Amino acid sequence: xxxxxxxxxxxxxxxxxxxxxxxxxxxxxxxxxxxxxxxxxxxxxxxxxxxxxxxxxxxxxxxxxxxxxxxxxxxxxxxxxxxxxxxxxxxxxxxxxxxxxxxxxxxxxxxxxxxxxxxxxxxxxxxxxxxxxxxxxxxxxxxxxxxxxxxxxxxxxxxxxxxxxxxxxxxxxxxxxxxxxxxxxxxxxxxxxxxxxxxxxxxxxxxxxxxxxxxxxxxxxxxxxxxxxxxxxxxxxxxxxxxxxxxxxxxxxxxxxxxxxxxxxxxxxxxxxxxxxxxxxxxxxxxxxxxxxxxxxxxxxxxxxxxxxxxxxxxxxxxxxxxxxxxxxxxxxxxxxxxxxxxxxxxxxxxxxxxxxxxxxxxxxxxxxxxxxxxxxxxxxxxxxxxxxxxxxxxxxxxxxxxxxxxxxxxxxxxxxxxxxxxxxxxxxxxxxxxxxxxxxxxxxxxxxxxxxxxxxxxxxxxxxxxxxxxxxxx
Amino acid sequence: xxxxxxxxxxxxxxxxxxxxxxxxxxxxxxxxxxxxxxxxxxxxxxxxxxxxxxxxxxxxxxxxxxxxxxxxxxxxxxxxxxxxxxxxxxxxxxxxxxxxxxxxxxxxxxxxxxxxxxxxxxxxxxxxxxxxxxxxxxxxxxxxxxxxxxxxxxxxxxxxxxxxxxxxxxxxxxxxxxxxxxxxxxxxxxxxxxxxxxxxxxxxxxxxxxxxxxxxxxxxxxxxxxxxxxxxxxxxxxxxxxxxxxxxxxxxxxxxxxxxxxxxxxxxxxxxxxxxxxxxxxxxxxxxxxxxxxxxxxxxxxxxxxxxxxxxxxxxxxxxxxxxxxxxxxxxxxxxxxxxxxxxxxxxxxxxxxxxxxxxxxxxxxxxxxxxxxxxxxxxxxxxxxxxxxxxxxxxxxxxxxxxxxxxxxxxxxxxxxxxxxxxxxxxxxxxxxxxxxxxxxxxxxxxxxxxxxxxxxxxxxxxxxxxxxxxxxx
Numbered sequence: 001x002x003x004x005x006x007x008x009x010x011x012x013x014x015x016x017x018x019x020x021x022x023x024x025x026x027x028x029x030x031x032x033x034x035x036x037x038x039x040x041x042x043x044x045x046x047x048x049x050x051x052x053x054x055x056x057x058x059x060x061x062x063x064x065x066x067x068x069x070x071x072x073x074x075x076x077x078x079x080x081x082x083x084x085x086x087x088x089x090x091x092x093x094x095x096x097x098x099x100x101x102x103x104x105x106x107x108x109x110x111x112x113x114x115x116x117x118x119x120x121x122x123x124x125x126x127x128x129x130x131x132x133x134x135x136x137x138x139x140x141x142x143x144x145x146x147x148x149x150x151x152x153x154x155x156x157x158x159x160x161x162x163x164x165x166x167x168x169x170x171x172x173x174x175x176x177x178x179x180x181x182x183x184x185x186x187x188x189x190x191x192x193x194x195x196x197x198x199x200x201x202x203x204x205x206x207x208x209x210x211x212x213x214x215x216x217x218x219x220x221x222x223x224x225x226x227x228x229x230x231x232x233x234x235x236x237x238x239x240x241x242x243x244x245x246x247x248x249x250x251x252x253x254x255x256x257x258x259x260x261x262x263x264x265x266x267x268x269x270x271x272x273x274x275x276x277x278x279x280x281x282x283x284x285x286x287x288x289x290x291x292x293x294x295x296x297x298x299x300x301x302x303x304x305x306x307x308x309x310x311x312x313x314x315x316x317x318x319x320x321x322x323x324x325x326x327x328x329x330x331x332x333x334x335x336x337x338x339x340x341x342x343x344x345x346x347x348x349x350x351x352x353x354x355x356x357x358x359x360x361x362x363x364x365x366x367x368x369x370x371x372x373x374x375x376x377x378x379x380x381x382x383x384x385x386x387x388x389x390x391x392x393x394x395x396x397x398x399x400x401x402x403x404x405x406x407x408x409x410x411x412x413x414x415x416x417x418x419x420x421x422x423x424x425x426x427x428x429x430x431x432x433x434x435x436x437x438x439x440x441x442x443x444x445x446x447x448x449x450x451x452x453x454x455x456x457x458x459x460x461x462x463x464x465x466x467x468x469x470x471x472x473x474x475x
Numbered sequence: 476x477x478x479x480x481x482x483x484x485x486x487x488x489x490x491x492x493x494x495x496x497x498x499x500x501x502x503x504x505x506x507x508x509x510x511x512x513x514x515x516x517x518x519x520x521x522x523x524x525x526x527x528x529x530x531x532x533x534x535x536x537x538x539x540x541x542x543x544x545x546x547x548x549x550x551x552x553x554x555x556x557x558x559x560x561x562x563x564x565x566x567x568x569x570x571x572x573x574x575x576x577x578x579x580x581x582x583x584x585x586x587x588x589x590x591x592x593x594x595x596x597x598x599x600x601x602x603x604x605x606x607x608x609x610x611x612x613x614x615x616x617x618x619x620x621x622x623x624x625x626x627x628x629x630x631x632x633x634x635x636x637x638x639x640x641x642x643x644x645x646x647x648x649x650x651x652x653x654x655x656x657x658x659x660x661x662x663x664x665x666x667x668x669x670x671x672x673x674x675x676x677x678x679x680x681x682x683x684x685x686x687x688x689x690x691x692x693x694x695x696x697x698x699x700x701x702x703x704x705x706x707x708x709x710x711x712x713x714x715x716x717x718x719x720x721x722x723x724x725x726x727x728x729x730x731x732x733x734x735x736x737x738x739x740x741x742x743x744x745x746x747x748x749x750x751x752x753x754x755x756x757x758x759x760x761x762x763x764x765x766x767x768x769x770x771x772x773x774x775x776x777x778x779x780x781x782x783x784x785x786x787x788x789x790x791x792x793x794x795x796x797x798x799x800x801x802x803x804x805x806x807x808x809x810x811x812x813x814x815x816x817x818x819x820x821x822x823x824x825x826x827x828x829x830x831x832x833x834x835x836x837x838x839x840x841x842x843x844x845x846x847x848x849x850x851x852x853x854x855x856x857x858x859x860x861x862x863x864x865x866x867x868x869x870x871x872x873x874x875x876x877x878x879x880x881x882x883x884x885x886x887x888x889x890x891x892x893x894x895x896x897x898x899x900x901x902x903x904x905x906x907x908x909x910x911x912x913x914x915x916x917x918x919x920x921x922x923x924x925x926x927x928x929x930x931x932x933x934x935x936x937x938x939x940x941x942x943x944x945x946x947x948x949x950x
Contacts, residue, residue: 114832117830180918184921186916186919187918188919190894190895190896192829192895192896193828193831194634194638194862197902198920198941198942199687200632200645201919204679207674224726247589250591292774294770298768353670355590385668421667421672422672423670427671435672451674451929452674454925454926455948458950467673474657475547
């Protein structure tokens with residue numbers, strides 16, 4: 001293993017070799033500008049920050065491979081950067097080195113309308129992709145809310161509001177191009193809907209947070225735009241009634257497209273921020289139904305019955321596409337609505353998930369935790385998957401941040417005790433490292449570490465993320 | 476790496492150590508009976524056969540771990556065995572050693588009806604599981620036709636007739652218990668619908684064919700029994716019309732439950748074998764629609780329109796559950812129908828898949844290949860996924876087998892040239908090894924080999940399967 005032995009030259013020397021080589025090879029694609037580096041020193045979790053030595057703006061898989069070859073030879077870390085929307089510190093170059101920005105890699109390489117698939121460069125955002133697809137009658141449904149890149153969504157195994165119907169990135173990525181630690185390029189998966197040939201490298205890379213390879217191209221499943229989309233809102237006097245309605249929708253197998261919960265705190269903020277004056281500050285479910293007209297009518301009828309049995313108030317319908325967009329925009333602006341209610345405060349978003357039968361118990365427990373903390377916090381989320389977020393507002397100080405993390409720890413502990421996961425969709429990054437061993441057990445983590453050590457023995461790919469240190473499986 | 480160095484004692488000596496230790500530890504669970512060993516020397520592809528030294532009938536994860544610990548210490552191969560329904564040689568102990576039979580591990584460990592999931596031991600068959608689930612209103616939908624075990628279905632990433640609607644094992648396995656090469660037990664995944672925490676070890680093990688670990692327990696997604704199920708058959712004068720109908724159903728996004736094609740050769744055999752005297756020996760589509768009544772009605776209406784536009788004859792409806800079961804039993808007995816038409820011959824089933832837009836071209840090419848071969852062969856399959864099989868009948872001699880393989884090679888070459896895969900659902904085993912490099916490229920294979928070398932450095936887990944030998948990625 002001599003090639004993986006610790007390098008003999010000091011880090012700063014190796015780094016300056018890397019910078020010289022990259023500047024010679026890539027010219028203006030390399031920036032050491034302080035404000036560019038600062039913009040790449042963190043994602044939306046700005047509390048987790050560290051400056052890169054330089055930012056390289058890649059425009060092709062070959063660029064990414066070139067950067068990795070140089071960094072690999074010199075044992076210098078590389079952290080991929082897309083839209084910077086991570087909330088768990090994924091894009092922060094904890095050990096310095098190179099921030100590899102893929103946001104200029106926005107080409108749609110192929111659209112196969114007849115096969116409902118497409119191939120894109122990793123830096124395109126889902127909004128840009130869907131805008132370009134509009135004339136095809138197809139769309140890419142995974143919708144985490146923010147303006148994320150497809151590559152970043154792959155790396156964190158993202159999901160969002162429509163996952164209850166269309167699945168997450170795990171179910172919607174057919175194949176990848178990825179650059180491995182040493183600069184080699186691999187193709188995984190392909191264009192077929194299913195295959196039984198070989199280890200599922202696509203699924204291994206999806207969710208690997210840039211620690212096993214850097215994703216440069218993605219083959220995506222597309223879906224036909226539904227013939228009809230209907231959206232409605234139903235308010236409830238109690239949180240239990242709203243959660244139970246969502247739970248029963250899933251248990252009955254109603255193929256609903258979205259079912260989102262906003263608690264009274266969140267709804268009050270949204271009413272103010274998005275001018276939803278027709279609603280009350282009560283726990284609210286946002287629904288979307290889609291498909292062929294008769295099927296949609298049937299879904300709606302079944303859902304209304306369940307809501308009524310759970311004491312739901314009358315359904316408010318979004319009759320037009322504009323009305324629908326206004327409602328869903330209000331939902332997606334939930335974070336900013338909380339921000340507006342808490343000027344000058346910092347916000348921390350939690351993310352946990354449990355089997356749906358445990359959701360009522362968990363949310364009730366979280367409300368107790370919030371009350372005990374004395375903090376302002378809302379609850380909202382993708383309750384059809386058993387997944388929700390708490391948005392916690394605290395003073396914008398290190399102490400305030402620690403207060404928010406303390407509340408998050410209580411929430412995660414409750415979720416894990418109810419057979420849950422510490423992240424439904426945000427990923428591990430730095431923020432969730434401490435929970436991984438409890439969630440997966442030491443044996444599975446030791447296997448994960450063996451995979452990391454094999455594919456990136458020099459530990460140059462996003463070091464310090466996803467895996468807490470510990471024993472490594474040896475077969 | 477001293478522990479992985481080649482062992483110094485000869486294989487026969489190490490094997491007798493293993494047998495002594497296992498007999499001492501496990502008593503009557505160990506069999507060296509010749510007929511028991513013979514029954515574990517091959518799966519349904521009896522042409523690929525090799526005797527194990529002994530068969531161990533495991534009854535628990537602890538039993539599996541005990542076997543692996545002993546075999547690991549002595550560098551003796553272990554091949555997992557379930558129902559023996561593999562058609563690609565997966566269960567054949569190519570290098571001898573232990574056949575580890577899991578078919579006594581049939582417990583259902585938990586059914587969580589409210590969460591639509593269950594946990595089972597790996598040796599239960601899907602039929603037994605569904606029989607036990609009957610009173611819950613839930614079922615496990617992945618249906619490869621044969622009486623396969625859930626563990627074997629995981630190991631080969633199986634799918635079958637209902638995958639077009641419910642997905643394959645990849646989409647329906649939430650988590651696993653697996654025993655690694657050295658006997659350590661890991662838990663992967665969990666009970667939640669989605670998670671963004673850590674490498675997806677579940678997906679890595681699903682489809683790994685017993686080469687990375689032995690799956691002993693499986694957490695499965697369940698689905699509600701549909702309120703209504705309707706089945707119908709439509710016959711076509713030409714193969715093109717039938718294939719185009721299936722392709723358009725998928726392209727229109729009709730959420731059909733099953734859509735199976737049987738060509739005229741296959742239909743003729745099924746009519747004779749299953750007494751389907753109401754049908755003609757024409758290319759035929761078998762449909763199943765399910766869901767809420769209005770949604771089913773709408774699916775049927777749309778499908779009938781497409782079939783009519785493609786010159787389909789009148790739909791024949793299976794009005795009762797008995798009628799439906801008769802039709803689908805005839806479909807699932809397709810192999811035996813071909814066998815009955817070809818007494819004394821050997822049958823070889825191929826398995827390829829392409830993007831659905833390429834399906835008509837591929838099937839037409841395969842018909843030419845069949846005609847040129849002069850062999851009797853039918854075409855049938857899961858055309859909604861772009862996946863189909865050719866059942867080839869040849870003389871039951873080594874030469875006949877080679878004739879069938881020669882035709883299969885032509886079919887696979889066509890599929891790969893149309894962006895396809897050499898196996899939609901049967902897996903690689905031994906039979907598809909030669910195609911892996913063309914399909915995945917040398918770079919991805921070198922990464923797969925690195926994973927294998929890391930997790931099973933002594934190469935005791937199902938050696939000789941899934942991965943052709945070649946260079947190993949080194950990061």
